[in-house]
Amino acid sequence: MLKIIDYSKTYNKNQYAVRHLNLEVEKGDLFAFIGHNGAGKSTTIKSIVGILPFDEGDIYIDGMSIKTNPVECKKKIAYIPDNPDLYDSLTGIQYLNFIADVFKVDIEKRQEIINKYSKEFEIYNDLNNMISTYSHGMKQKLAIISAFIHEPKLLILDEPFVGLDPKASFLVKKAMIDFCEKGGAIFFSTHVLEVAEKLCNKIAIIKKGELIVSGKMEDITKSASLEEVFMEQLNNE
Amino acid sequence: MNNVFLLIKNYYKMFFSKLLKRHEIKILPMIGLLIISLLFVLMFAGISYNTIQMAKQIDEPEMALSSFSITILMFVLMLIITESSPMRKNTDDELLLALPFEKRQIVTAKVLYFLSFDVIVIALLIMPSYILYNILIDGSSKMISLRACYVIILGVFLANGISGLISVFFAKITQNFRHSEIIKSIFSVFLIISFAIFYLLFVFISQDLTKVNVIYDIYLVKVITTAIAKGKFTYLIFLTMISMALFIISIVLKSHYLGKNINHYHAKTTKLTFKKQKPLYSLYKKEINKYFSLPIYVTNTIFGPLFAIVLGIVIAVIGKNYFIELLKTVLSVGYVDGNVPNNVMEVINSYFNFGTIAIIALLISVAPTTASSISLEGKQLWILQAHPIKYRDVLIAKLLLNITIMEIPIIIASILISTSIGLRYLPFILIILTLVVVISSIIGLYVNLLYPKIVWESEQEVIKQSVAVLVSMLLNVLVIIGSIILYCIIPLNEYMKLLMVSGYNLLVMLLVLWLLLKKGPKLYMRLAN
Numbered sequence: 001m002l003k004i005i006d007y008s009k010t011y012n013k014n015q016y017a018v019r020h021l022n023l024e025v026e027k028g029d030l031f032a033f034i035g036h037n038g039a040g041k042s043t044t045i046k047s048i049v050g051i052l053p054f055d056e057g058d059i060y061i062d063g064m065s066i067k068t069n070p071v072e073c074k075k076k077i078a079y080i081p082d083n084p085d086l087y088d089s090l091t092g093i094q095y096l097n098f099i100a101d102v103f104k105v106d107i108e109k110r111q112e113i114i115n116k117y118s119k120e121f122e123i124y125n126d127l128n129n130m131i132s133t134y135s136h137g138m139k140q141k142l143a144i145i146s147a148f149i150h151e152p153k154l155l156i157l158d159e160p161f162v163g164l165d166p167k168a169s170f171l172v173k174k175a176m177i178d179f180c181e182k183g184g185a186i187f188f189s190t191h192v193l194e195v196a197e198k199l200c201n202k203i204a205i206i207k208k209g210e211l212i213v214s215g216k217m218e219d220i221t222k223s224a225s226l227e228e229v230f231m232e233q234l235n236n237e
Numbered sequence: 238m239n240n241v242f243l244l245i246k247n248y249y250k251m252f253f254s255k256l257l258k259r260h261e262i263k264i265l266p267m268i269g270l271l272i273i274s275l276l277f278v279l280m281f282a283g284i285s286y287n288t289i290q291m292a293k294q295i296d297e298p299e300m301a302l303s304s305f306s307i308t309i310l311m312f313v314l315m316l317i318i319t320e321s322s323p324m325r326k327n328t329d330d331e332l333l334l335a336l337p338f339e340k341r342q343i344v345t346a347k348v349l350y351f352l353s354f355d356v357i358v359i360a361l362l363i364m365p366s367y368i369l370y371n372i373l374i375d376g377s378s379k380m381i382s383l384r385a386c387y388v389i390i391l392g393v394f395l396a397n398g399i400s401g402l403i404s405v406f407f408a409k410i411t412q413n414f415r416h417s418e419i420i421k422s423i424f425s426v427f428l429i430i431s432f433a434i435f436y437l438l439f440v441f442i443s444q445d446l447t448k449v450n451v452i453y454d455i456y457l458v459k460v461i462t463t464a465i466a467k468g469k470f471t472y473l474i475f476l477t478m479i480s481m482a483l484f485i486i487s488i489v490l491k492s493h494y495l496g497k498n499i500n501h502y503h504a505k506t507t508k509l510t511f512k513k514q515k516p517l518y519s520l521y522k523k524e525i526n527k528y529f530s531l532p533i534y535v536t537n538t539i540f541g542p543l544f545a546i547v548l549g550i551v552i553a554v555i556g557k558n559y560f561i562e563l564l565k566t567v568l569s570v571g572y573v574d575g576n577v578p579n580n581v582m583e584v585i586n587s588y589f590n591f592g593t594i595a596i597i598a599l600l601i602s603v604a605p606t607t608a609s610s611i612s613l614e615g616k617q618l619w620i621l622q623a624h625p626i627k628y629r630d631v632l633i634a635k636l637l638l639n640i641t642i643m644e645i646p647i648i649i650a651s652i653l654i655s656t657s658i659g660l661r662y663l664p665f666i667l668i669i670l671t672l673v674v675v676i677s678s679i680i681g682l683y684v685n686l687l688y689p690k691i692v693w694e695s696e697q698e699v700i701k702q703s704v705a706v707l708v709s710m711l712l713n714v715l716v717i718i719g720s721i722i723l724y725c726i727i728p729l730n731e732y733m734k735l736l737m738v739s740g741y742n743l744l745v746m747l748l749v750l751w752l753l754l755k756k757g758p759k760l761y762m763r764l765a766n
Contacts, residue, residue, distance in 0.1 A: 093511075
């Protein structure tokens with residue numbers, strides 16, 4: 001579903017943000033991407049979704065390169081940034097309709113998905129209000145609903161639990177598991193190691209722009225906790 | 238007070254560090270900015286020179302000071318209109334509120350920082366008039382220039398205070414409306430039209446020396462003139478008190494609302510509307526929505542087209558011949574004997590039709606919405622970049638916004654003008670002006686892609702102070718100067734000249750379009766870097 005081959009990204013010509021990264025996310029995978037602040041997680045994620053151009057390597061979504069087929073690739077994915085800034089001058093429902101229009105989603109389908117998730121996330125009654133009046137958590141919920149609107153094959157999430165209340169956090173985790181069980185794949189960055197350990201079947205750890213560990217959760221953690229593994233990897237120079 | 242200075246110092250530090258980033262020094266925009274500034278300074282100085290000469294001729298030098306007082310008031314009015322946008326949350330509000338600053342200190346620092354730019358611009362434009370006055374009028378006190386400088390600063394404070402009060406007033410009365418900012422935009426358009434009418438009225442009245450005293454006798458004009466000319470203490474105190482009082486009240490009120498959600502609108506219905514539209518149409522609607530939700534965006538881009546309509550109305554109502562007579566009166570100021578030579582009047586007569594088209598072209602092309610449209614995406618740019626939206630559609634939607642905003646005034650102004658100069662000119666006027674709008678839209682968009690400002694604290698930085706806006710203004714003026722030169726040098730009849738100018742504009746349009754399509758995608762991809 002997602003294949004990253006020898007991906008490198010530099011800033012200011014010679015400064016590597018991420019260097020020679022290789023990863024593969026398959027159908028049904030719930031893949032956590034962890035690392036310290038500034039390790040290169042968000043840079044990688046922004047390149048996967050086509051926001052940031054990159055220097056070396058390639059990224060394939062369902063067999064298609066994001067470099068050569070950006071629009072087709074983006075049709076198959078959904079992305080939620082860590083701090084979703086949405087269009088303040090629109091109402092919640094106008095924003096969802098806008099995203100549905102971009103993905104050319106039918107009226108019935110968008111109605112079904114918006115009704116289902118907005119009621120689950122308890123923002124149905126606020127959808128006619130301006131986004132400028134929403135709290136951070138409500139914007140996050142709206143971005144999550146918009147991500148499900150076109151039934152993507154791959155979800156890319158950057159710190160998806162930031163700003164969510166406990167109930168919404170629980171619902172997001174449940175939605176993520178359901179999504180993968182139905183054949184979708186999720187690649188997400190997080191700092192909450194307990195969540196990653198509980199939810200994910202695969203994990204990758206990035207340190208100073210280089211991938212240091214990648215694979216199945218049970219192979220990496222073995223008898224130790226993910227937190228112990230992560231700390232050990234960070235301390236190994 | 239120390240905190241206020243600390244914050245202002247920090248804003249300036251950020252401003253200069255952004256401006257002087259070593260790998261991003263923008264030579265072309267800097268030169269452009271200097272040229273535009275110089276042109277405006279020279280233009281104002283030229284007008285002032287004529288005014289002083291005229292005042293000398295009739296042996297009433299103080300009349301020139303009254304005229305300069307009107308200019309100060311015009312600037313104050315314009316500032317009130319452009320700055321009375323609704324209070325919006327700046328991106329650094331929450332950070333500053335979390336730090337040990339008082340709300341009043343944050344607001345004062347922000348206001349003083351932005352206000353300082355207005356003071357610089359207005360002082361640059363008006364101060365040469367007073368310096369010229371000192372040079373040309375024998376025995377005039379040097380204190381006049383000093384007092385003028387003080388009054389200009391007070392004027393900016395006054396404008397800021399009044400616009401602040403209007404903002405708070407609007408925030409209060411529209412807090413229960415869903416589209417409160419759209420209501421404010423409509424109000425801004427109304428203010429601009431009033432200003433345009435007021436300005437043109439002043440221009441006409443000021444041409445008749447018997448009526449001009451009516452304006453100069455307006456209380457505020459008298460107060461400003463006397464305060465500057467004679468340094469009358471009570472008037473200076475009065476101006477200081479009124480400006481500072483309004484400024485302080487607006488700061489107090491703005492501080493009260495800082496960090497608060499002003500709009501209390503809550504939808505009465507929870508029934509959702511689902512509409513399916515083509516992606517391009519959806520993008521276009523989003524652009525329209527954004528435009529009217531930002532009154533500062535509206536006020537800074539709609540001045541030109543509204544002035545074009547007002548000019549069209551004036552020419553249609555008073556007729557071509559009377560308009561030329563008025564021009565003659567204006568120009569006569571520049572001649573010692575007060576008579577405009579016949580050959581000059583012949584040139585004006587023969588170039589009047591194209592001159593009108595060129596003036597309207599200038600009015601509609603100097604501030605295209607596209608010049609700040611990419612930068613205005615700001616932190617929401619990820620929505621366009623992470624979704625399957627074609628680069629071409631994003632640009633078309635932004636171009637269409639500017640064309641929509643400008644085209645209706647063009648049609649109205651063209652019809653009005655052609656009723657006066659001849660309906661046979663209508664197709665030419667429409668074609669040339671439409672091409673000018675398309676060219677200015679494309680140039681604005683391309684320049685904004687070239688000089689984007691994605692990270693900003695308030696929309697004001699992008700709409701009023703960005704490099705892209707200034708450079709696109711300069712380039713659009715150059716394109717129109719090209720049309721004027723072409724028209725003047727072609728030795729053909731008027732129709733052929735207009736046809737050639739249309740052809741030139743078509744060629745320029747194709748050229749800038751090719752440039753946008755060729756270089757645009759790469760620049761667009763670079764935006765997130």
